Amino acid sequence: MLVRVLSSSYLGIEPFLVEVEVDVTNGLPIFNIVGLGDATISESRDRIRSGIKNMGYLLEPRRIVVNLTPANIRKRGSHFDLPIAIGIMIGMKFISDYSGVLRDYIMMGELSLTGEVRRADGIISGVLLAKSKGFKGVIIPEENLEEASIIKDIEIIPVKNLRDVVKFIEEGTIRSKRLVNSIKFSENLLDMWDVKGQIRAKRALEIVAAGGHNIIMIGAPGSGKSMLAKRLTSILPPMSEKEIIETTKIYSIAGELSERVPIITNRPFRDPHHTSTASSIIGGGRTPKPGEISLANNGVLFLDEFTEFDRVVIESLREPLEEKRISITRSLGKMEFPAKIIFIAACNPCVLQQKKTHRLKL
Structure with missing residues (x-):
């Protein structure tokens, strides 16, 4: 049969x-x-x-x-x-x-x-x-x-x-079900109000949030770069229903949803470690899966210790930051993942100065 x-x-x-x-x-x-x-x-x-x-x-x-x-x-x-x-x-x-x-x-x-x-x-x-x-x-x-x-x-x-x-x-018997009549937004525990001082840095982040710009923050360790970056999502506008569906879809395919977080209602904030590979950040693999740049879609991607990231990772950011999407070609075919993100990088001034000095010697 x-x-x-x-x-x-x-x-x-x-x-x-x-x-x-x-x-x-x-x-x-x-x-x-x-x-x-x-x-x-x-x-x-x-x-x-x-x-x-x-x-x-x-x-x-x-x-x-x-x-x-x-x-x-x-x-x-x-x-x-x-x-x-x-x-x-x-x-x-x-x-x-x-x-x-x-x-x-x-x-x-x-x-x-x-x-x-x-x-x-x-x-x-x-x-x-x-x-x-x-x-x-x-x-x-x-x-x-x-x-x-x-x-x-x-x-x-x-x-x-x-x-x-x-x-x-x-x-035709259906188990009693609990449907979501309206999307409930969870409270963002990190708030820009927690940051005392840093008036110019906070003003810069306000401009970033208003225009969807990218930014790099250079400062000494402990000056508050990571603290400021993690609180950018608190001043971004709430996600629309379309953005919630699009982001939840990516997280569902990537296996990032759970009973505790069944829907992505807050803007994502992703901060991969500087030892992360290019495929984990950009996406890919034998069967291509979304990377950190797609999991940050409609949110923020933060790369701390930016100068410590592999050069391949840094160069791979060019296309998605310009096109707001990433194309990955494998033997299975060509796949596109969304990458509508606000990109924040942070590094120490001493490391940046060492890089410049090294280039001048060459």
């Missing part, structure tokens, strides 16, 4: 629709997943087997082949556990009356060995995709509810385990 379940994945930060095809037939017992999935997807076979079994369903030995379409684009993430498990359960006739849900809803979620549906990364991207494609709604882990609820005009179905999914598919 062939079953098709809809899910999503993302390339860079752009989501795309994935059709999970599950073929359950008689024959030599196997469980294969094809369609360019990463190691996380390959390992899902054991999670899915144990999850279905521990929910009380008897898994008979069958030939199971799962295909993730489009098969020419690499996919990653544990959120494919849920659609694959539901496809297998339908193929083994554990679920009936399913055609409408499979056609109108996108499913995402990671499975535990007990059949619980756990938090997954990139959920908000799938919700945005479902809305843009005109789907009725999305079925997601209950732990991702607050993150997904900031997207309006689409039905959100939170589930705690496989039984919740089965009840919704067969009976």
Whole structure:
């Protein structure tokens, strides 16, 4: 029996629709997943087997082949556990009356060995995709509810385990859910009022905040450079709803959201150490992920001890500071990440003077 379940994945930060095809037939017992999935997807076979079994369903030995379409684009993430498990359960006739849900809803979620549906990364991207494609709604882990609820005009179905999914598919029963009616802004604990003196430096930061300019602060250790930089976000305007969605989407894909911080409502402040690599700051890797410059999108990127950063890192900042985006090309293709930031650098005058003296000697 062939079953098709809809899910999503993302390339860079752009989501795309994935059709999970599950073929359950008689024959030599196997469980294969094809369609360019990463190691996380390959390992899902054991999670899915144990999850279905521990929910009380008897898994008979069958030939199971799962295909993730489009098969020419690499996919990653544990959120494919849920659609694959539901496809297998339908193929083994554990679920009936399913055609409408499979056609109108996108499913995402990671499975535990007990059949619980756990938090997954990139959920908000799938919700945005479902809305843009005109789907009725999305079925997601209950732990991702607050993150997904900031997207309006689409039905959100939170589930705690496989039984919740089965009840919704067969009976339309929805677990009681707590939606976010309005975005609550958390209080910024750092305030510019804490800085005593430094009138000229504070005036410079006011100009930076008003015009979205970049700045470098040169001063002796202990003069307050870091203290001033960390409090710049307190005088920036509140984030708009569009900026909140855009920034939360980046953090969700990067795996930076948690139950404690499900939505990014304050402007980000990122301050990587001077030993950080170029790929960690600019973004990249074998499968490109957002770097610090993208995680600071709509906020502030602060590089303390600026002269200690690797020259490659400093040179890599040229394009994103001018274009407000960063393009990364890999064998998988070209990906773009947003980089609308206020850039602050800080260094000591003695180090800067040593650099100048060294250049003159050359």
